[in-house]
Amino acid sequence: MMISGAKIVVETLIEQGCDTVFGYPGGQVINLFDELYLANDRLKHILAAHEQGAAHAADGYARATGKVGVVIATSGPGATNLVTGIATAFLDSTPLVAITGNVPCELIGRDSFQEVDIVGITMPITKHNFIVKNIEELADTLRMAFKIAKSGRPGPVLVDIPKDVQIAKCEFEPKTQPVIPSPIVYAPENKLRQAAQMIDASERPYIYFGGGVIAGKAAAELVALSERIDAPMGCSLMGLSAIPSDHPKFLGMQGMHGHYASSMAEDEADLVIALGARFSERATGNKKRFAQNFKIIHIDIDGAELSKNIPADLAVQGDIRDALERLCAMVAEKKLPEWEARVDGLRIEEMERTKSALKRTYEKDCSSCPAPCDKTGMPASERLTPYGIIDAVSEHAPEEAIITTDVGQHQMWTAQRYPLKKPRTFLTSGGLGTMGFGMGAAIGAAAATGKRVVLFTGDGSFGMNLNELATAVTQKTPLVIVLLNNGVLGMVRQWQTLFFSKHYSNTTLDRRTDFVKLAEAFGAKGWRCSDTEELEKALTAAFAEDGPTVIDCIIDCDEFVLPMLPPGGSIDNIITEIK
Amino acid sequence: MDNKFVIAVLVSNISGVLSRVSGMFTRRGFNIDSLTVGETESSGFSRITISFHGDEDIKERILQQVKKLHDVKEVEVLNTNETVIRELLLIKVRNKSESRQDIMTAVEIFRSKIVDYSPTALICELTGETSKIDAFIELLKPCGIMEMCRTGIVAVERGENCLKTVK
Numbered sequence: 065m066m067i068s069g070a071k072i073v074v075e076t077l078i079e080q081g082c083d084t085v086f087g088y089p090g091g092q093v094i095n096l097f098d099e100l101y102l103a104n105d106r107l108k109h110i111l112a113a114h115e116q117g118a119a120h121a122a123d124g125y126a127r128a129t130g131k132v133g134v135v136i137a138t139s140g141p142g143a144t145n146l147v148t149g150i151a152t153a154f155l156d157s158t159p160l161v162a163i164t165g166n167v168p169c170e171l172i173g174r175d176s177f178q179e180v181d182i183v184g185i186t187m188p189i190t191k192h193n194f195i196v197k198n199i200e201e202l203a204d205t206l207r208m209a210f211k212i213a214k215s216g217r218p219g220p221v222l223v224d225i226p227k228d229v230q231i232a233k234c235e236f237e238p239k240t241q242p243v244i245p246s247p248i249v250y251a252p253e254n255k256l257r258q259a260a261q262m263i264d265a266s267e268r269p270y271i272y273f274g275g276g277v278i279a280g281k282a283a284a285e286l287v288a289l290s291e292r293i294d295a296p297m298g299c300s301l302m303g304l305s306a307i308p309s310d311h312p313k314f315l316g317m318q319g320m321h322g323h324y325a326s327s328m329a330e331d332e333a334d335l336v337i338a339l340g341a342r343f344s345e346r347a348t349g350n351k352k353r354f355a356q357n358f359k360i361i362h363i364d365i366d367g368a369e370l371s372k373n374i375p376a377d378l379a380v381q382g383d384i385r386d387a388l389e390r391l392c393a394m395v396a397e398k399k400l401p402e403w404e405a406r407v408d409g410l411r412i413e414e415m416e417r418t419k420s421a422l423k424r425t426y427e428k429d430c431s432s433c434p435a436p437c438d439k440t441g442m443p444a445s446e447r448l449t450p451y452g453i454i455d456a457v458s459e460h461a462p463e464e465a466i467i468t469t470d471v472g473q474h475q476m477w478t479a480q481r482y483p484l485k486k487p488r489t490f491l492t493s494g495g496l497g498t499m500g501f502g503m504g505a506a507i508g509a510a511a512a513t514g515k516r517v518v519l520f521t522g523d524g525s526f527g528m529n530l531n532e533l534a535t536a537v538t539q540k541t542p543l544v545i546v547l548l549n550n551g552v553l554g555m556v557r558q559w560q561t562l563f564f565s566k567h568y569s570n571t572t573l574d575r576r577t578d579f580v581k582l583a584e585a586f587g588a589k590g591w592r593c594s595d596t597e598e599l600e601k602a603l604t605a606a607f608a609e610d611g612p613t614v615i616d617c618i619i620d621c622d623e624f625v626l627p628m629l630p631p632g633g634s635i636d637n638i639i640t641e642i643k
Numbered sequence: 644m645d646n647k648f649v650i651a652v653l654v655s656n657i658s659g660v661l662s663r664v665s666g667m668f669t670r671r672g673f674n675i676d677s678l679t680v681g682e683t684e685s686s687g688f689s690r691i692t693i694s695f696h697g698d699e700d701i702k703e704r705i706l707q708q709v710k711k712l713h714d715v716k717e718v719e720v721l722n723t724n725e726t727v728i729r730e731l732l733l734i735k736v737r738n739k740s741e742s743r744q745d746i747m748t749a750v751e752i753f754r755s756k757i758v759d760y761s762p763t764a765l766i767c768e769l770t771g772e773t774s775k776i777d778a779f780i781e782l783l784k785p786c787g788i789m790e791m792c793r794t795g796i797v798a799v800e801r802g803e804n805c806l807k808t809v810k
Contacts, residue, residue: 187663188670192713195659212713368707375700 065237069199070095070230073163074103076206081242082134084108084125084511086118086504090138091178092165095230100136110511110539112504113531115142119149120504120529121511123158127491128466128509130279132159132213139166140178143224144185148498151189153220155495156302157279159213160220161206162186168228169197183224191219199232207243215246217366218279249365251382251390258378259361260394262335268358268403269295270333272318272347275302275494276340276364276384278487283307285388286339292392294400295337296407298326300347301479303340305467305490309483315407319347320629321476324414324640327627329407331357331635338362340384343373344495353634363387417627417640446595450477450548453599453617457518457546458483460603465516466491466509470502470525473554476625478520500528507532510541516607519545523573524553530582536612537587543612544603547579550621558624559631562639583614590614645696647676649728649798651806652691652709653717656682660714664691667712673697673705677730677773677795688716690806692797717806725801731794732769732776737787738762749782764789 067075073096077085087109089097100109112118115137122133133153137146143164153160167176183195192212196202202225209221263269277286277299283306290297290313298318299306307314316323318330327349330336336358341347343362348354355374362369362376363384370379380387454477461467467482468491469475475492484490491509493501502525506517526547536543553571560568583590589609591602599617606613627640654660661680668675676694683690695705702720709718736746738761750757750767753775759766769779773796780791800806 183659184662187659187666366711368704368711370707371700372704372707 065235066233067236068095068099068231068233069202069225070099072199072202072234072236073206073225073230074099074107075236075238076203077134078103078107079238079242080207080210081131082107084110085134085136086110086112086121086125086508087136088112088115088118088138088142090142090165092139092167092227093136093142093230095227096136096163096165096225109136110507111535112507113534114529115145116149116500117504117507117529117532117535119146119160119162120152120498120501121508121535122160122162123149123153123501124468124491124505124508125512126153126158126160126508127156127505128488129512130159130281130488131512132161132210133508134161134163136163137165138178139164139182140180142178143180143182147185147189148496149504150186150220150222152493152496152498152501154189154191156493157218157275158220159218161209161213162220162222164222164224165230166195166224166226169226170228172226182222186222189220190222193222193224195224195226196229197226199229199234202229202234203236207239211243211245216249217276248383248386249381251363251380251387253390255378255380256387256391256394259337259363259380259391262359262361262378263293263337263391263395264398266335267400268332268334268406269293269337269400270330270335270358271295271297271337271339272299272330272341273297273303273306273339274300274341277303277306280340280365280384281487282340282385282388283487285385285392287311287313289388289392289395292397293395294398294404296326296329298322298330300341300344301492301494304479304492305484306487308485315411317479319344320349321480321625321627322347323480324417324627324638325407325410327629327635327638328410332406333358336360338364338376339388340364342369345373348374349629350632350634353636420641442595446597448593448595448599448617448619450474450619450623451481452596453546453548453619454478454481454520456596456599456603457520457544460607461518461544462516465489465518466506466513468492468502468506468509468517468519470519470521470528471497471499472522472525473550473558473623473625474520474522474525474548476555477548499525503529503532503536506543507536507539507541510543511539515542517541517543519543521545521547522554523547523549523551523575523577533583533586533588533612533614540611542610544606545612545614547614547616548619549579549616550619550623551575552621554621554623555625557621561622562630562642579614579616588612588614590616592616592618594618645698646702647694647696647723648702649692649694649721649723649726649796650706650709651719651721651798652693652715653683653806654689654691655714655716656687656689657714660689661691663712663714664693664709667708668695668705671704671708673701679795679797681797692795694796719806721798721800725804726798727801728772728796728798729770730773730776730796732779732791733758733766733793734769734780734783734791735764735766735789736783737789738765739787742786746783746786749779753779753782755779
């Protein structure tokens with residue numbers, strides 16, 4: 065059939081299995097939006113408040129499901145507003161197809177109204193990108209975009225479509241099936257044999273896994289290996305939720321703000337098995353000090369990650385699930401009671417250090433704190449603390465709830481503490497560290513799954529994209545926003561306290577925002593909580609609501625994220641207590 | 644230890660491909676010593692020759708990152724001992740009676756050609772490996788170089804070895 069480019073886009077999206085797209089209309093995508101209007105019974109479009117929010121929503125949709133998320137924006141500012149969202153997806157390897165309109169081909173390069181070179185701009189933050197100047201190539205380019213986005217290590221792809229290509233007509237035949245990702249890469253047999261030998265010879269193996277285990281659907285295989293070789297596991301921020309937080313071999317996130325036990329166990333190991341992780345400097349600390357005492361087996365689907373940051377003793381490129389399945393069959397089952405006892409000892413040490421760190425904030429004099437509260441004299445049992453709030457939320461939230469976060473202290477506390485159960489239930493911006501990621505991600509995750517969503521955020525991060533509260537209200541997103549409000553940009557303040565002589569340069573917000581009124585103004589419900597009793601009431605009410613709610617939790621401005629490997633430091637400098 | 648490497652990259656012959664390849668070098672902080680690009684025997688492909696220096700680790704990282712680019716079909720590190728490497732130089736020097744003989748001698752010894760001659764200036768053309776070109780330029784410096792232009796290297800392996808285009 066002869067149809068317009070705009071209709072080809074919509075038909076191809078449907079053909080590729082897309083049910084929901086996120087976006088924002090504008091002059092150069094008006095034809096495309098006309099076709100979305102006509103196809104609204106087959107393809108749902110969720111209108112965001114800002115293109116960045118739409119991009120994060122598509123990202124959240126993808127993270128919650130593993131499917132390709134789609135975002136649509138107009139040319140110029142619409143396209144540039146996507147940039148942070150695309151970069152966020154790129155750094156965390158989420159499959160995303162971003163579609164932008166552009167000025168008609170003959171106006172390109174003339175600095176026309178709302179014209180930018182979005183292909184040039186997004187080249188370093190996409191797996192690949194296209195500009196389609198010939199309508200004959202439109203459908204296949206979009207199919208290729210989906211294929212690239214979901215093949216191998218997933219990532220974002222941008223397709224820029226000038227307006228005249230949306231208007232032009234050409235013959236289109238829908239395919240009966242979505243494109244199939246490129247064939248998986250199998251890890252070479254001899255490399256896996258070598259890995260098995262190294263594992264068999266190891267007395268203190270440690271497994272460090274990342275988001276690749278989630279993307280590669282290898283959680284069961286990971287657990288099987290860990291149990292077979294009696295190895296404790298730690299993970300990067302992106303690895304969280306791959307396995308249940310309470311798995312007996314799991315020590316939690318490692319690295320800059322990771323658990324004491326996992327970072328220490330890794331350092332004391334004689335062999336680190338890195339799975340679908342990339343040794344980011346946040347996970348390793350100082351690279352010169354890292355890996356002094358152990359050998360490394362690194363398995364990843366992306367060959368470019370092998371030995372990129374830390375040289376591996378054995379680098380294996382291949383699909384993680386397949387590699388683990390085969391590796392598990394090759395290694396001998398073993399028990400390592402001494403190593404296990406040592407790791408248990410580290411866990412106990414961790415608990416003691418955590419206790420003493422918490423004691424300090426309970427006893428603090430609050431009178432000079434810029435947080436909008438005064439807790440001086442408040443009994444410790446009534447005080448709101450980050451961990452206390454997270455624990456309370458986890459008791460109220462349904463088990464299948466999807467947890468999203470923004471970026472900063474609240475993100476690290478949630479990563480350390482929240483009891484996660486299933487893969488794809490913890491959505492956070494790890495690589496790029498995008499404040500304001502969570503609102504969009506929560507909306508996208510809820511749209512994709514229909515599940516209850518919780519956003520942990522801070523008063524700094526929330527301010528970045530709180531306009532998406534409007535979207536959440538319109539969409540009746542079942543979203544509980546837990547705002548850890550300390551009146552400061554807490555993570556930077558923490559660094560200023562520790563490394564910049566308490567020069568609190570531009571981190572004291574001193575805002576007068578009433579988040580309850582703000583929630584109400586957007587059409588959501590809100591509560592303000594200063595103590596544990598108020599929090600209990602608010603959580604009960606919030607989780608009974610169908611739509612979005614905001615719980616403004618007042619916490620101390622000098623709560624620290626601990627432990628901490630100082631920037632450029634290593635496990636030797638781990639800070640577990642602030643005097 | 645720093646070594647000099649030459650890689651040949653076969654890419655789809657489409658717009659933007661040079662930006663993708665060179666942009667990757669910039670973004671990841673790799674330095675390019677020279678880069679040339681041109682068509683190949685099949686119309687769908689271009690061939691990029693890049694020379695850079697660095698240690699084995701940098702070479703490996705560059706190779707892996709280049710391979711990841713969607714438009715890159717083939718990439719190979721050329722063994723410089725088994726490869727014909729050439730560069731072209733066009734150099735314009737002052738045509739003065741007192742230095743003319745020196746120029747002529749250099750041109751003859753280096754098997755260069757004079758491709759333009761005017762009362763005040765002349766242009767020499769020279770093909771060869773980078774070191775030969777460097778030496779020639781050094782020789783002409785005292786004669787007064789007005790402007791010069793060199794292409795960067797192109798390289799093809801000796802014997803049967805080929806960078807295959809995807810058929």
